Amino acid sequence: MTKIERKINVLDDKGYVMIHDVLGTDLTVANAARVSYAKKSATLTDGDKRLIDFLAREGHTSPFRHVIAQFEFNAPLMVARQHWKYVVGSSMLEATGDNMDAWNESSRRYVTEEPTFYVPQPYEWRSAPENSKQGSGDIVRFEIGESATSALIQHVDVCIKLYEDAISSGICAEQARLFLPAYGMYVKYYWTASLQSVCHFLNQRLAHDSQVEIQMYAKAVLELIKPHFPISVEKLVSETSE
Ligand SMILES: Cc1cc2nc3c(=O)[nH]c(=O)nc-3n(C[C@H](O)[C@H](O)[C@H](O)COP(=O)(O)OP(=O)(O)OC[C@H]3O[C@@H](n4cnc5c(N)ncnc54)[C@H](O)[C@@H]3O)c2cc1C
Numbered sequence: 112m113t114k115i116e117r118k119i120n121v122l123d124d125k126g127y128v129m130i131h132d133v134l135g136t137d138l139t140v141a142n143a144a145r146v147s148y149a150k151k152s153a154t155l156t157d158g159d160k161r162l163i164d165f166l167a168r169e170g171h172t173s174p175f176r177h178v179i180a181q182f183e184f185n186a187p188l189m190v191a192r193q194h195w196k197y198v199v200g201s202s203m204l205e206a207t208g209d210n211m212d213a214w215n216e217s218s219r220r221y222v223t224e225e226p227t228f229y230v231p232q233p234y235e236w237r238s239a240p241e242n243s244k245q246g247s248g249d250i251v252r253f254e255i256g257e258s259a260t261s262a263l264i265q266h267v268d269v270c271i272k273l274y275e276d277a278i279s280s281g282i283c284a285e286q287a288r289l290f291l292p293a294y295g296m297y298v299k300y301y302w303t304a305s306l307q308s309v310c311h312f313l314n315q316r317l318a319h320d321s322q323v324e325i326q327m328y329a330k331a332v333l334e335l336i337k338p339h340f341p342i343s344v345e346k347l348v349s350e351t352s353e
Contacts, residue, residue, distance in 0.1 A: 114131070114132055115130060115131070115132065115133065115339075116129065116130070116131060117129065117130050117335055119331040119334060119335060121186070121327050121328050121331050122187070122229055122324060122327060123229065123230075125185060125227050125229070125297055126185055126186055126187070126229065126297065126328075127183075127184070127185050127331075128182055128183070128184055128328060128331040128332055128335060129182060129183040129184075129335075130180060130181070130182055130335040130336065130339075131181045131182065131183060131301075132179075132180070132181040133178070133179065133180045133181070133336075133339045133340075134178060134179040134180075135177055135178030135179065135306075135340075136155070136178070136339065136340065137155055137159070137160075137163060137340050137341065137342040137343050138152060138154070138155045138159065139177050139178050140163055140166070140174045140175055140177065140178060140306070140340075140343050141155065141159035141162050141163055141174070143173075143174040143177040144162055144166055144171070144174040145162070155342070160342050163342050163343055163346055164342075164346050166346075167343070167346035167347045168346070172307050175305065175306045175307040175310070175343060175347065176305040176306070176307050177305075178305065178306040178340060178343070179303060179304070179305055179306070180303070180304065180306065180309055180336055180339070181301065181302075181303040182301070182302045182303070182304075182332065182335070183299065183300070183301050183302075184299065184300050184301075184302060184328065185297050185298070185299045186297065186298065186300075186328060187228070187229035187294065187295050187296065187297055187298075187324065188293050188294055188295070188296050188297075188298050189294040189295065189322075189324065190322075190324050190325045190328055191298050191300060193316075193322065193325050194302070194312070194316075194325065194328070197304070197308060197311065197312050199308060199311075226271065226274070226291055226296055226297070227296070227297045228267045228292065228295045228296055228297065229295045229296075229297060229324075230260060230263050230264055230267065230295065231256070231259070231260060231263075232256070232260060233253055233256035233257040233259070233260045234250060234253060234256055235250070235256065236250065236251045236255065236256040236259050236260070237249065237250055237251065237323065238250070238251050246320060246322070247322075247323065263295070266292060267292060267295070270290050270291055270292050271291070273290040274287050274288065274290040274291050277290055306336075306340055306343055306344075306347070307347070309332065309336055310343075310344065310347035310348050312329065312332070313329055313332060313333055313344075313348045313350075314347075314348055314349055314350075316328070316329035317329045317330065317333065317348070317349075317350045318350070333348065
């Protein structure tokens, strides 16, 4: 693995995505595909680039699974919950022998560090969509947003107080956390995945029908991973310009 550290803030001053490590390059993809012809390139050639284009276009996905990236996320649980659905190759499936990708998260069972929460700014609250049951529409009037932000801050404060009271009274952290408003609570997790998995996530979560908050995380993942695998990402991901 090549040790690298780069961080992009997402949503507010608490949310972020970091890239820690990558294994391989675009050349790894091309060489993995060429092994069946007993051929190997020392540097990425135009022929290798055309090969990567062919692999992506024709859905020959296995060569993209020889390159891996490791990310750290700090995201509200509502985002982490959506992200967690990308299970193929996950360590959660170890029982099936499919343990390529890995996910580890701070669970608040042991950690009693101060909980933090995502609270949208008054100008960030969106209306219900007009022609769809899911998703969101335009930004609501400022006064509505202002009142929602203030109500959510108060709600979080009350919940933190109840949580801290429970801890002070001797209740264990794994039950005291029931007092915390979960959807907006920040959770920190590591996500290690093959390039194919990462690009599958990107294709779904950069799309405009995805929840806006996870789109923001997907944009950060794209920005962090693209410099390491520029050709493969361009060929595998439909929206690479954002
Ligand atoms: C806009 C949007 C709205 C969503 N809304 C909801 C919702 O309301 N409720 C909800 O529960 N989820 C929802 N999801 C999550 C969605 O159902 C998927 O779980 C999530 O997008 C992960 O995608 P995936 O299953 O393709 O990923 P992975 O599970 O990582 O699978 C990757 C790919 O592997 C292949 N694959 C996986 N499993 C198998 C298998 N058993 N056999 C053969 N091939 C397989 C498929 O090609 C799959 O695309 C939503 C997702 C999006 C993008």
